[in-house]
Amino acid sequence: MSILVLGTAALDTVKTPSGVRKKMLGGSAVHFAMSCRLFTRVHLVAIVGEDFPARYVDFLRRRGIILDSLLRGAGSTFHWAGEYEGDLNTALTRKTALGVLASFCPVITASQRRIKNVFLANVDPDIQRSLLDRMEAPQIIALDSMNYWIQNKRRSLKRMLKRVTIYVANDQEARSLTGEHNLLKASRGLLRMGPEMVLIKKGEHGVIFCCDKYMFSLPAFPTHEVVDPTGAGDTFAGGFMGYLSRAGKLNARTIKQALVYGTIVASFNVEAFGLDKTSLLTVKDLGSRLQQYRQIVLF
Amino acid sequence: MSILVLGTAALDTVKTPSGVRKKMLGGSAVHFAMSCRLFTRVHLVAIVGEDFPARYVDFLRRRGIILDSLLRGAGSTFHWAGEYEGDLNTALTRKTALGVLASFCPVITASQRRIKNVFLANVDPDIQRSLLDRMEAPQIIALDSMNYWIQNKRRSLKRMLKRVTIYVANDQEARSLTGEHNLLKASRGLLRMGPEMVLIKKGEHGVIFCCDKYMFSLPAFPTHEVVDPTGAGDTFAGGFMGYLSRAGKLNARTIKQALVYGTIVASFNVEAFGLDKTSLLTVKDLGSRLQQYRQIVLF
Numbered sequence: 061m062s063i064l065v066l067g068t069a070a071l072d073t074v075k076t077p078s079g080v081r082k083k084m085l086g087g088s089a090v091h092f093a094m095s096c097r098l099f100t101r102v103h104l105v106a107i108v109g110e111d112f113p114a115r116y117v118d119f120l121r122r123r124g125i126i127l128d129s130l131l132r133g134a135g136s137t138f139h140w141a142g143e144y145e146g147d148l149n150t151a152l153t154r155k156t157a158l159g160v161l162a163s164f165c166p167v168i169t170a171s172q173r174r175i176k177n178v179f180l181a182n183v184d185p186d187i188q189r190s191l192l193d194r195m196e197a198p199q200i201i202a203l204d205s206m207n208y209w210i211q212n213k214r215r216s217l218k219r220m221l222k223r224v225t226i227y228v229a230n231d232q233e234a235r236s237l238t239g240e241h242n243l244l245k246a247s248r249g250l251l252r253m254g255p256e257m258v259l260i261k262k263g264e265h266g267v268i269f270c271c272d273k274y275m276f277s278l279p280a281f282p283t284h285e286v287v288d289p290t291g292a293g294d295t296f297a298g299g300f301m302g303y304l305s306r307a308g309k310l311n312a313r314t315i316k317q318a319l320v321y322g323t324i325v326a327s328f329n330v331e332a333f334g335l336d337k338t339s340l341l342t343v344k345d346l347g348s349r350l351q352q353y354r355q356i357v358l359f
Numbered sequence: 360m361s362i363l364v365l366g367t368a369a370l371d372t373v374k375t376p377s378g379v380r381k382k383m384l385g386g387s388a389v390h391f392a393m394s395c396r397l398f399t400r401v402h403l404v405a406i407v408g409e410d411f412p413a414r415y416v417d418f419l420r421r422r423g424i425i426l427d428s429l430l431r432g433a434g435s436t437f438h439w440a441g442e443y444e445g446d447l448n449t450a451l452t453r454k455t456a457l458g459v460l461a462s463f464c465p466v467i468t469a470s471q472r473r474i475k476n477v478f479l480a481n482v483d484p485d486i487q488r489s490l491l492d493r494m495e496a497p498q499i500i501a502l503d504s505m506n507y508w509i510q511n512k513r514r515s516l517k518r519m520l521k522r523v524t525i526y527v528a529n530d531q532e533a534r535s536l537t538g539e540h541n542l543l544k545a546s547r548g549l550l551r552m553g554p555e556m557v558l559i560k561k562g563e564h565g566v567i568f569c570c571d572k573y574m575f576s577l578p579a580f581p582t583h584e585v586v587d588p589t590g591a592g593d594t595f596a597g598g599f600m601g602y603l604s605r606a607g608k609l610n611a612r613t614i615k616q617a618l619v620y621g622t623i624v625a626s627f628n629v630e631a632f633g634l635d636k637t638s639l640l641t642v643k644d645l646g647s648r649l650q651q652y653r654q655i656v657l658f
Contacts, residue, residue, distance in 0.1 A: 147540055241446055244583045265564040266578055277655050279565055279576040284543045316658040356576050358657060359615045 062101040063305045065089045066166055066191045067181025067204075067294070069106040069130065072334060073141035073155070076148065078287045084334035085116045087138065088181035088204065091291030093125045094338045095298025095325045096179075098346065100305045102298075103172055105129040105191065109137035109160045123339060129168045133160030148286045149263050166191045177305040180224070181294055182206045185216040192223060200310060202226040202301055203255075204294070210236050222254035225310070228297050230261045243268055244275075257315075259300070261293050269319055274312050278319055281327035281353050288333045292326045295338055299325035324349050361400040362604045364388045365465055365490045366480025366503075366593070368405040368415075368429065371633060372440035372454070375447065377586040383633035384415045386437065387480035387503065390590030392424045393637045394597025394624045395478075397645065399604045401597075402471055404428040404490060408436035408459040422638060428467045432459030447585045448562050465490045476604040479523070480593055481505045484515040491522060499609060501525040501600055502554075503593070509535050521553035524609070527596050529560045542567055543574075556614075558599070560592050568618055573611050577618055580626035580652050587632045591625045594637055598624035623648050 067089030073082045093102045103126045108116075112132065121127055136159035142151040164187055173196045180188040180203040188203060203224045209217050210233060217237075221227055227250055235241055238249035243260055247270035250258045257271040264286075266279040300322035307314040324346050328337045366388030372381045392401045402425045407415075411431065420426055435458035441450040463486055472495045479487040479502040487502060502523045508516050509532060516536075520526055526549055534540055537548035542559055546569035549557045556570040563585075565578040599621035606613040623645050627636045 242583065242585065244581050262564070265561070268581065275581060275655055277578040277581050278658075279578050282543050282567065282574060282576050284541065286541065320658050356574055359577075359619050 061177055061305050061308055062103060062175050063096060063177040063179060063301055064103045064105060064168070064172055064175040064195075065092045065096065065179040065181055065298075066105040066188065067092060067179075067183055068138050068161060069104070069108050069112070070138045070140050071112075072290060073139070074288055074290050074333065075143040076288050076333075077145070078285075079333070081288075081333045083139070085119065086140070086291060086334055088183070088291075088294045090120070091294035091329070091335070091338070092179060092181050092298040092301075093120070094123065094335050095295040095329070096302035096305075097124050097298075098325065098341060098343055099299070099302030099321070101126060102302075103129065103168075103175060105166050105168055105172075107131040107133050107160050107164045107166075109133055109135045112137045119339070129166065129172060131164075131167065133163065135160045142290070144289065148289055151290070166194075168194055176200065177301065178202070179297060179301050180204065180220075181297070182209075185209055185213050185220045188220055189216065192220075200225050200301075200304060202228055202297065204228040204297060205233065207233055207236055218253060221250070224255045226257040226259055227253075227255040228259045228261065228293075228300075230263070230293060234258075234260050244270070247275075259319075261296055263289070263292070267296070267319055267323065269315060276316055276319060278323055279357060281323055281349065282356065283327055283330055286330045289330045290334065292329045295329040296322040296326035299323075320350065320353065321346065324353060360476055360604050360607055361402060361474050362395060362476040362478060362600055363402045363404060363467070363471055363474040363494075364391045364395065364478040364480055364597075365404040365487065366391060366478075366482055367437050367460060368403070368407050368411070369437045369439050370411075371589060372438070373587055373589050373632065374442040375587050375632075376443070377584075378632070380587075380632045382438070384418065385439070385590060385633055387482070387590075387593045389419070390593035390628070390634070390637070391478060391480050391597040391600075392419070393422065393634050394594040394628070395601035395604075396423050396597075397624065397640060397642055398598070398601030398620070400425060401601075402428065402467075402474060404465045404467055404471075406430040406432050406459050406463045406465075408432055408434045411436045418638070428465065428471060430463075430466065432462065434459045441589065443588065447588055450589065465493075467493055475499065476600065477501070478596060478600050479503065479519075480596070481508075484508055484512050484519050487519055488515065491519075499524050499600075499603060501527055501596065503527045503596060504532065506532055506535055517552060520549070523554045525556045525558055526552075526554040527558045527560065527592075527599075529562070529592060533557075533559050543569070546574075558618075560595055562588070562591070566595070566618055566622065568614060575615055575618060577622055578656060580622055580648065581655065582626055582629055585629045588629045589633065591628045594628040595621040595625035598622075619649065619652065620645065623652060
């Protein structure tokens with residue numbers, strides 16, 4: 061089944077110990093889509109500005125991503141500049157220029173309103189709500205956010221959490237929203253806020269999934285060289301949601317497989333700048349890394 | 360097969376968000392032995408002072424730990440006082456009074472010299488060497504250390520690393536000894552220093568194992584309540600080495616099972632102060648938690 065992703069399409073300027081890249085194609089919805097396309101048809105809902113290069117649009121289209129609801133606004137594309145040091149786990153944001161994102165009001169087509177799987181990637185929770193209000197009968201709704209919205213739009217975000225199937229957070233966000241350091245306690249706290257399921261991404265330390273009935277924990281795929289972790293979380297979510305959409309059902313088995321595929325795709329993301337590696341991936345690449353992951357983890 | 364563990368027997372004063380305990384029984388060799396006894400016969404090599412309570416000796420003996428080489432020296436028992444805050448991942452050391460440990464020279468019996476499996480828990484690397492020199496033909500030699508020796512006895516420690524089968528480190532120690540932040544690179548760096556195998560403990564984030572032929576990564580068992588993490592690393596090592604000693608061979612299958620058992624026993628350690636939980640454990644307790652762990656991790 062198809063999936064619809066709402067989020068950002070951005071120009072990313074990134075500095076890591078491996079080098080610098082200026083105004084690469086990035087953004088939460090783009091990273092998600094680049095990963096999710098390996099599993100299912102992805103409809104991207106985002107806005108770009110007048111400066112957004114035509115070659116980036118082609119780049120996305122050639123990878124099968126459906127761009128019917130990629131708006132072009134008057135102004136500049138959302139630009140994020142950040143830097144990673146030492147452990148590469150935390151980005152230091154150097155610049156955030158919202159540009160056209162500041163007045164983004166998502167518009168989707170009549171047929172897109174009937175898509176059953178929705179991923180609300182990190183944007184203002186009020187924009188996430190306006191999109192969700194337009195959907196006719198979504199079945200799996202997953203939502204990601206960030207500390208900025210937890211601090212500045214906590215009420216909007218918490219209202220959204222009552223409406224979603226899966227809340228996808230990172231460890232810092234889970235702690236910040238619940239005030240609990242222990243991630244199991246934080247997961248329980250998040251579940252009490254409304255979502256049926258909670259997925260906590262821990263970066264190089266893997267992922268924890270919780271719902272009322274079961275809990276899973278998986279390590280990340282061990283990587284020798286982290287070049288640029290930007291977008292790893294959205295890449296993970298793309299693999300996770302892509303697998304679930306293709307499976308067409310939500311149960312312990314499909315969720316666990318989805319977590320594994322999210323882990324695998326995310327491991328490619330961090331090995332190169334931006335989309336350099338994920339845009340070249342094929343299902344076959346996933347298969348061979350999955351084989352290695354099985355040997356590393358299964359007992 | 361039996362195992363011989365050299366390390367500390369200590370009095371631990373620990374403060375965590377769950378409370379305070381004064382002069383509990385602790386120490387690297389004691390935590391290791393309390394876990395390892397679930398798998399095989401453990402010979403403990405350590406020193407205590409005149410103040411070491413007789414009830415602690417009884418406590419160890421009643422759990423089947425062989426105390427032929429537990430020396431009693433003139434002076435005080437090694438006393439460590441530490442505190443954990445917030446994330447409970449890092450101990451703040453408040454006091455270290457070496458006492459009789461300062462002049463510890465391990466003595467073992469003639470039959471102990473022929474034991475094939477040796478764990479050199481965290482003590483001065485020169486003491487570790489003096490014990491190893493006494494062993495006749497050890498087959499599996501594992502060594503643990505700490506940042507203090509990496510900084511103050513680096514040459515002695517590095518000389519020991521050339522003689523061991525398995526170097527057991529935590530993530531900070533691996534990074535500090537190699538200067539590499541990435542744990543896979545750090546593992547490779549450690550392997551170049553001599554050990555055949557490297558095991559890196561990451562606390563709540565699980566464990567990574569590396570050798571030339573294979574690599575494993577496992578998450579920790581997710582725990583709701585961390586009461587006191589003191590000794591978790593040694594408890595892990597006790598389960599790991601205990602399983603390997605019982606299995607009697609070192610291959611990919613036995614190592615992975617050993618990592619799983621180390622993970623399981625360590626998860627009990629952190630749920631209570633000191634040895635409160637591990638001293639009551641039975642093999643049956645391990646079995647039921649192993650069942651849960653399988654559901655959490657296997658896919």
